[in-house]
Amino acid sequence: MSGTAAAGHALDLRGLTRRYGTFTAVRGVSLRVERGQFLTLLGPSGSGKTTILMMVAGFVPPSEGQVLLDGADITPLPPERRHFGMVFQGYALFPHMTVAENVVFPLRVRGLGRAERDGKVRAALDLVQLSPFAERRPAQLSGGQQQRVALARALVFDPALLLLDEPLSALDKKLRAELQDELKALHRRVGRTFVNVTHDQDEALSLSDRVAILNHGRLVQFGAPAELYERPRTSFVADFLGKSNFLRGTVRGAQGGAAVLEAGATRIAQALPDGAALPSGAAALLSLRPEKIAVLAEGEGADTVVGGRIAAWSYLGADFALDVRTDDLGTLRVVLPSWRAPIRPAEGMAVRLGWTADAAVPVEEDAAA
Amino acid sequence: MNALRRDAGWWALLLPAFLLMTVLYVAPIVQVLAISVTEPQPGFGNYERLLTNAGVQRVIGTTLRVCAMTTALALLLGYALSYVIALARPAVQRYWLLVVLVPLWISVLVRAFAWVTLLRQQGLVNQGLQAVGLVDEPLRLVWNEFGIVVGMVHYMVPYAVLPMLAGMREIDPRLLAAARGLGASRRAAFLRVFLPLSLPGLVAAGVLVFIFSLGFYITPAILGGGKTLMAAEWIKLQILDLVRWGMGTMLATVLVVAILATLVLFSRVVDLNRLFGGARA
Numbered sequence: 048m049s050g051t052a053a054a055g056h057a058l059d060l061r062g063l064t065r066r067y068g069t070f071t072a073v074r075g076v077s078l079r080v081e082r083g084q085f086l087t088l089l090g091p092s093g094s095g096k097t098t099i100l101m102m103v104a105g106f107v108p109p110s111e112g113q114v115l116l117d118g119a120d121i122t123p124l125p126p127e128r129r130h131f132g133m134v135f136q137g138y139a140l141f142p143h144m145t146v147a148e149n150v151v152f153p154l155r156v157r158g159l160g161r162a163e164r165d166g167k168v169r170a171a172l173d174l175v176q177l178s179p180f181a182e183r184r185p186a187q188l189s190g191g192q193q194q195r196v197a198l199a200r201a202l203v204f205d206p207a208l209l210l211l212d213e214p215l216s217a218l219d220k221k222l223r224a225e226l227q228d229e230l231k232a233l234h235r236r237v238g239r240t241f242v243n244v245t246h247d248q249d250e251a252l253s254l255s256d257r258v259a260i261l262n263h264g265r266l267v268q269f270g271a272p273a274e275l276y277e278r279p280r281t282s283f284v285a286d287f288l289g290k291s292n293f294l295r296g297t298v299r300g301a302q303g304g305a306a307v308l309e310a311g312a313t314r315i316a317q318a319l320p321d322g323a324a325l326p327s328g329a330a331a332l333l334s335l336r337p338e339k340i341a342v343l344a345e346g347e348g349a350d351t352v353v354g355g356r357i358a359a360w361s362y363l364g365a366d367f368a369l370d371v372r373t374d375d376l377g378t379l380r381v382v383l384p385s386w387r388a389p390i391r392p393a394e395g396m397a398v399r400l401g402w403t404a405d406a407a408v409p410v411e412e413d414a415a416a
Numbered sequence: 417m418n419a420l421r422r423d424a425g426w427w428a429l430l431l432p433a434f435l436l437m438t439v440l441y442v443a444p445i446v447q448v449l450a451i452s453v454t455e456p457q458p459g460f461g462n463y464e465r466l467l468t469n470a471g472v473q474r475v476i477g478t479t480l481r482v483c484a485m486t487t488a489l490a491l492l493l494g495y496a497l498s499y500v501i502a503l504a505r506p507a508v509q510r511y512w513l514l515v516v517l518v519p520l521w522i523s524v525l526v527r528a529f530a531w532v533t534l535l536r537q538q539g540l541v542n543q544g545l546q547a548v549g550l551v552d553e554p555l556r557l558v559w560n561e562f563g564i565v566v567g568m569v570h571y572m573v574p575y576a577v578l579p580m581l582a583g584m585r586e587i588d589p590r591l592l593a594a595a596r597g598l599g600a601s602r603r604a605a606f607l608r609v610f611l612p613l614s615l616p617g618l619v620a621a622g623v624l625v626f627i628f629s630l631g632f633y634i635t636p637a638i639l640g641g642g643k644t645l646m647a648a649e650w651i652k653l654q655i656l657d658l659v660r661w662g663m664g665t666m667l668a669t670v671l672v673v674a675i676l677a678t679l680v681l682f683s684r685v686v687d688l689n690r691l692f693g694g695a696r697a
Contacts, residue, residue, distance in 0.1 A: 106593060106596070106597070126597050127601055133598070135593070135594050137588075139588060139593070141594075143612050143613055153598040153599045156601075204598075
């Protein structure tokens with residue numbers, strides 16, 4: 048239980064594919080999670096994320112490809128011989144057993160002696176702060192407590208990996224945020240490799256070391272959360288992870304890591320990071336985060352400036368959300384911190400918006416998105 | 417005043433059912449009880465026979481033995497069937513259920529005679545066994561306890577399946593996956609998770625089948641061929657053929673008491689299971 052980062056195991060997925068008849072749920076997914084990392088498989092429902100988790104767990108045999116643990120092929124092993132802890136959707140606690148009996152279950156089926164069992168169960172319950180509830184039945188616990196029992200049960204046998212199938216989806220929003228923090232702290236404490244499945248982008252961003260974004264069974268992008276947020280590869284990633292405005296324009300003159308895009312009468316200055324090139328004359332798509340657009344004061348300038356009128360706005364406490372209608376770029380969503388905001392929003396108000404050349408990123412358009 | 421009149425209306429609605437229950441059901445049973453201590457002379461003479469008369473004892477022994485075997489076999493077959501149905505896909509479940517329920521719509525008489533034609537000396541089963549060369553002489557498969565048990569099990573399996581299936585459907589299939597994922601083999605997952613959770617249904621099915629079996633009449637009468645007597649047939653024999661009302665009603669009373677006692681026991685077991693099970697939520 049008191050493992051360090053070295054106690055975790057590295058997981059390799061190589062060309063994982065799963066077909067159901069003519070339907071392909073997962074196609075050719077390859078990725079690698081290092082020891083002790085927290086990986087999140089993120090995608091909308093039907094994206095294949097749960098199928099991937101089930102293949103890692105051993106419940107679903109892959110049609111093609113391999114699952115490797117520390118370089119060893121474990122694809123043919125049945126679930127009970129993989130020694131992975133798993134927290135199921137809805138927790139799947141055994142209703143006829145007490146909390147302690149639930150937690151001791153993995154040890155009992157492994158044939159551990161009583162003394163050893165008792166010690167481990169106590170440590171696991173302490174880890175999730177549930178020792179006072181050891182003799183309760185799952186039905187007598189709150190949702191958050193049940194989730195912690197499921198975690199203790201999945202961690203008590205020092206598993207090689209901890210697999211989590213939408214562990215927080217059954218909880219209300221406030222509790223979810225609390226348990227998100229707890230889960231993160233738990234990951235730090237036990238130092239194991241976690242693989243989490245979710246459709247909640249906030250959860251993915253805040254918990255993970257690595258996020259794999261899936262759509263229609265394909266791995267669309269894989270990387271650290273900030274990397275995915277700041278440099279989405281496709282419009283699907285930009286839209287699914289956070290909110291995004293999409294700007295369409297024609298490339299006019301690109302040189303020296305910078306390009307100018309033309310959309311109607313508007314000229315957009317766009318930086319091109321790391322030698323990315325946009326062929327002159329081609330259509331290009333940019334993703335621009337709402338919080339990176341500034342509302343300009345009079346006389347203030349920016350790399351790109353565009354005028355518009357506020358079509359709708361709402362007050363969100365920390366921010367204003369503005370929908371600004373422009374002539375050439377459609378309606379832009381702008382998030383403006385409400386503290387010392389330069390304007391007091393009103394419907395129909397004329398505003399000037401501006402952003403720097405490095406605010407937006409060029410993205411590919413997803414074929415099926 | 418108004419409320420009173422409304423209440424009276426409710427009672428009036430209940431009255432026919434109440435009369436039906438008392439006049440046509442409770443009253444005859446009470447009378448049966450009464451006859452058993454008044455015929456041929458007042459006293460517990462008839463009940464004394466329970467301890468002294470070998471014939472009565474043999475009938476009771478046969479009844480209990482046949483019922484126990486029927487219950488055990490019906491539960492075994494029914495459990496396997498329920499397990500398969502409960503874990504099948506919903507579309508497949510409907511067909512399975514139809515297959516289980518169809519026999520219930522066929523007259524018990526037809527089914528008993530069907531078994532006779534199958535199991536008798538020149539029946540299909542014996543002919544088949546002889547043709548294959550497994551036996552030289554036809555086996556005695558009917559007009560004995562074996563035949564009765566076959567017929568009764570056949571009749572009882574649907575009654576065993578329904579309560580067990582209802583119980584098993586309440587079991588979240590993810591619990592089995594969870595058990596496997598936590599290191600349990602298929603066998604261990606079944607023994608430690610599925611079986612305990614299906615136990616209340618199993619007990620309910622067992623009690624239902626056992627109580628039903630105790631009063632069985634047509635199937636044992638036809639498949640027993642008058643040689644193997646069970647309680648219901650013996651009662652009919654006493655009353656209609658030998659006109660010994662006292663003896664017949666005595667055993668009928670014993671049957672009623674046995675069934676009530678089983679039910680009382682059953683309600684305790686079910687309460688215990690409520691304590692163990694998830695039913696508290």
